[in-house]
Amino acid sequence: MAERLAHYVTLTPSEEEALGQLEQQERSFRRGATVRGENDLGRELFIVQKGWLYSCVLLSNGSRQIMRFHFPGDVVGVTSLAFGRSIDSITAVTDAVLCPFDKDRLATVFEEHPRLSALIFSISLAERASLADRLASVGRTSARARVASLLCELLARLRVTGGADLLEFHVPLTQEEIGDATGLTAVHVNRMMRSLVDDGLIARNGSTIRILDEARLTAEVNFINRYAQLDTSWLPGAR
Amino acid sequence: MAERLAHYVTLTPSEEEALGQLEQQERSFRRGATVRGENDLGRELFIVQKGWLYSCVLLSNGSRQIMRFHFPGDVVGVTSLAFGRSIDSITAVTDAVLCPFDKDRLATVFEEHPRLSALIFSISLAERASLADRLASVGRTSARARVASLLCELLARLRVTGGADLLEFHVPLTQEEIGDATGLTAVHVNRMMRSLVDDGLIARNGSTIRILDEARLTAEVNFINRYAQLDTSWLPGAR
DNA sequence: CGACCCCTTGATTAGCCTCAACAACCGTGG
DNA sequence: CCACGGTTGTTGAGGCTAATCAAGGGGTCG
Numbered sequence: 091m092a093e094r095l096a097h098y099v100t101l102t103p104s105e106e107e108a109l110g111q112l113e114q115q116e117r118s119f120r121r122g123a124t125v126r127g128e129n130d131l132g133r134e135l136f137i138v139q140k141g142w143l144y145s146c147v148l149l150s151n152g153s154r155q156i157m158r159f160h161f162p163g164d165v166v167g168v169t170s171l172a173f174g175r176s177i178d179s180i181t182a183v184t185d186a187v188l189c190p191f192d193k194d195r196l197a198t199v200f201e202e203h204p205r206l207s208a209l210i211f212s213i214s215l216a217e218r219a220s221l222a223d224r225l226a227s228v229g230r231t232s233a234r235a236r237v238a239s240l241l242c243e244l245l246a247r248l249r250v251t252g253g254a255d256l257l258e259f260h261v262p263l264t265q266e267e268i269g270d271a272t273g274l275t276a277v278h279v280n281r282m283m284r285s286l287v288d289d290g291l292i293a294r295n296g297s298t299i300r301i302l303d304e305a306r307l308t309a310e311v312n313f314i315n316r317y318a319q320l321d322t323s324w325l326p327g328a329r
Numbered sequence: 330m331a332e333r334l335a336h337y338v339t340l341t342p343s344e345e346e347a348l349g350q351l352e353q354q355e356r357s358f359r360r361g362a363t364v365r366g367e368n369d370l371g372r373e374l375f376i377v378q379k380g381w382l383y384s385c386v387l388l389s390n391g392s393r394q395i396m397r398f399h400f401p402g403d404v405v406g407v408t409s410l411a412f413g414r415s416i417d418s419i420t421a422v423t424d425a426v427l428c429p430f431d432k433d434r435l436a437t438v439f440e441e442h443p444r445l446s447a448l449i450f451s452i453s454l455a456e457r458a459s460l461a462d463r464l465a466s467v468g469r470t471s472a473r474a475r476v477a478s479l480l481c482e483l484l485a486r487l488r489v490t491g492g493a494d495l496l497e498f499h500v501p502l503t504q505e506e507i508g509d510a511t512g513l514t515a516v517h518v519n520r521m522m523r524s525l526v527d528d529g530l531i532a533r534n535g536s537t538i539r540i541l542d543e544a545r546l547t548a549e550v551n552f553i554n555r556y557a558q559l560d561t562s563w564l565p566g567a568r
Numbered sequence: 569c570g571a572c573c574c575c576t577t578g579a580t581t582a583g584c585c586t587c588a589a590c591a592a593c594c595g596t597g598g
Numbered sequence: 599c600c601a602c603g604g605t606t607g608t609t610g611a612g613g614c615t616a617a618t619c620a621a622g623g624g625g626t627c628g
Contacts, residue, residue, distance in 0.1 A: 133563070147465050150551040155465035169458055172451035174560040177458050177553075193563035200447045201565040204440045211439075211450050212411035218457045219408055219416050225460065226386050226394035228468045229512030233616065264574065273468030278616055280576060312389040314416075321413040324372070324432035326440040472584065503606060517584060519608060 091137045094163040095209060097250070098320050102328045105206050108199055113137055113189040125180040125188065126167065132176060134190045135167040141186025142262055145169070145178045146270065156271040157221065159183070159263075161247060168214060171196070184262050204326045212320050219316045227311075228273040235311050236272040237282040241292065242313040245301060250317055258300040330376045333402040334448060336489070337559050341567045344445050347438055352376055352428040364419040364427065365406065371415060373429045374406040380425025381501055384408070384417040385509065395510040396460065398422070398502075400486060407453060410435070423501050443565045451559050458555045466550075467512040474550050475511040476521040480531065481552040484540060489556055497539040 092101060092109040101109070116139065119125055126132055128148060138160050145166060146156040157178060160166045170176040171193060200207040220243065227239045249256045265283070266276040274282070286292045291307045293300045301307060331340060331348040340348070355378065358364055365371055367387060377399050384405060385395040396417060399405045409415040410432060439446040459482065466478045488495045504522070505515040513521070525531045530546045532539045540546060 147461070149465060149469055151470065153469040155461075155468050157461050157464065169454055169461070171563070172454040172559050173458070173555075174558070174562075177555075178461070197447065197563050197565040200450075201443045204443070204446070207443070207446055207450070208436065208439045211446070211453070214450070214453065214457070215408055215411040218453070218460065219412070221457065221460050221464065222386070222394075222396050222408070222417070225396065225464045225467060226388060228464060229394045230388055230392040231390065265576095266574085275617060276575085277577090277618085281616090284576085316412075316416075319413070320411050323413075324410070324436050326436040504608095505606080514585060515607085516586085516609090520584095523608085 091163060091165065095206070095213075098209060098212075098322055099205070099325065099328075104329060105203055108203055108206065111198075112191045112195055113139075115190055117188050117190055119182040119186045119188065121182055121185050123182045125182060125186075126176050128176055128179045130176040130179075131174070132167075133193045135165060135171065135193065135196065136180070136188040136190050138162050138164045138166060139187040139189055142183035143180055143186055144183060144267065144271070145180045147178050154270045155273070156267060158217065159244070159271070161251070163251065165210075165213075168217075183267070203329055205328045208325045209322070212322070212325075216316045216320060223314065223316070224271075231311075233272075233274050233278055234282045234285055236274065237268065237279060238286060238291070238307055239311040239313055240268060240272055241286075241299065241301075242308055242311055246313075246315045247317060257304070258298060260298050262297060330402060330404065334445070334452075337448060337451075337561050338444070338564070338567075343568060344442055347442055347445065350437075351430045351434055352378075354429055356427050356429055358421040358425045358427065360421055360424050362421045364421060364425075365415050367415055367418045369415040369418075370413070371406075372432045374404060374410065374432065374435065375419075375427040375429050377401050377403045377405060378426040378428055381422035382419055382425055383422060383506065383510070384419045386417050393509045394512070395506060397456065398483070398510070400490070402490065404449075404452075407456075422506070442568055444567045447564045448561070451561070451564075455555045455559060462553065462555070463510075470550075472511075472513050472517055473521045473524055475513065476507065476518060477525060477530070477546055478550040478552055479507060479511055480525075480538065480540075481547055481550055485552075485554045486556055496543070497537060499537050501536060 091113060092106050095101060095109065125136065125143065140162055143160040143166060144156045145158055145160065146154050148154050166180055169178060227236050231239070244261065245256065245259065248259050252259070264276070265279040269276045269279045272279070283294065287294060291303050293302055330352060331345050334340060334348065364375065364382065379401055382399040382405060383395045384397055384399065385393050387393050405419055406415070408417060438449070466475050470478070483500065484495065484498065487498050491498070503515070504518040508515045508518045511518070522533065526533060530542050532541055
């Protein structure tokens with residue numbers, strides 16, 4: 091996590107130590123395992139060390155909405171910080187390793203490291219912006235654009251750690267999971283993926299996706315990369 | 330705003346003063362006016378004194394997605410805090426009065442009032458949860474449920490200031506605006522509203538809506554009130 | 569090897585959109 | 599005061615997108 095935050099500001103030793111405190115424990119989860127269910131009472135947050143996860147809600151009609159996929163370096167469970175119970179459930183897409191820590195630890199950070207807390211707040215706002223983008227995508231664009239948009243988001247986020255020139259990446263998601271993130275059925279996701287392939291925008295090889303025509307892909311989606319840069323000019327001084 | 334935060338914790342005099350600092354200026358906007366456009370450079374946030382507003386994004390296909398409606402006491406523009414430019418535009422639904430303040434003022438709050446900043450963070454997380462609920466609604470439920478869900482959300486939020494027994498409220502929104510919030514066309518919003526009226530769930534009189542059968546309405550939507558209570562147990566000590 | 573999961577494709581259905589027309593209401597200006 | 603244009607709400611008809619239902623194939627794990 092310290093590594094992630096260091097992308098945006100230069101951390102002081104004291105800040106680095108405070109962040110290190112949060113990553114002392116480790117817990118492993120198997121592919122498909124539920125880290126935390128909806129309505130659970132847990133007071134824990136998690137930092138992802140390894141693997142992909144997603145957070146989702148289950149609806150009374152039996153369907154599911156995936157809110158966000160989580161990669162190494164992400165903090166998951168933050169959304170439930172403000173509530174007594176967990177508001178979503180967290181599931182491992184692949185085998186994963188997480189570092190759990192208690193809410194109270196975050197209070198310490200807020201108390202002692204104003205700049206870190208403002209930065210964590212900023213990152214949370216970037217995630218919220220990304221959620222808003224997804225809402226716009228699901229609410230107001232075609233099925234094909236929604237799928238393309240999700241691919242663009244995954245690509246942009248993987249590039250943060252995988253290099254800005256990344257064009258080919260492994261997607262361990264089932265088409266049903268992609269559907270649950272984009273508000274589509276698995277069947278229709280399949281057709282839209284095929285349509286993207288047929289039009290030469292992407293290529294697929296098993297679960298590996300290669301971007302063939304990034305310009306046309308992003309143009310079709312009006313995608314905005316929320317992770318490229320944050321405005322850190324307003325942050326208070328470091329301690 | 331101090332009044333709003335006082336719902337969750339008892340503010341210290343020093344905290345109250347810090348919040349008062351944010352509400353020193355006032356600016357008025359006419360119905361339909363744009364407070365701040367997408368991509369604007371402004372470093373301002375706003376506290377709503379009077380009126381309804383919404384924040385939305387415009388898509389390249391000409392459509393619009395409304396992210397959230399804002400009422401008196403809300404802080405608007407927070408989402409753009411983390412970015413150099415505004416990520417959404419803010420428009421006045423009715424004549425409105427706002428108190429603008431600069432990002433830097435918030436930095437001061439983060440520096441000097443850890444509990445307030447954690448609380449502001451929590452409220453931002455509650456808004457994010459509400460956005461997630463909307464996404465689930467738009468992505469995975471029927472048109473009728475989406476409209477009903479929006480009505481439930483408005484009702485729950487108006488009750489925070491209007492009293493818990495509120496059943497009848499004025500909705501200054503056009504059906505097109507409701508459609509842009511729920512991912513529907515104005516025509517279909519109209520049909521769904523009619524269907525809710527025909528089934529005896531709500532009654533309409535001009536732009537006033539009365540909830541006739543709240544139990545059935547909320548049951549149809551699996552609505553969760555994100556504003557009723559926040560978990561403040563983890564907050565750091567006050568200053 | 570069998571069971572299960574996931575992908576794929578086809579046929580049909582349903583929900584929501586589009587287009588269109590008209591009524592009601594509002595603020596504006598003559 | 600009334601005429602007017604513009605906006606909003608309402609309703610109908612028809613079309614298209616995505617869902618549903620269904621069936622088969624490939625891969626993986628026990």
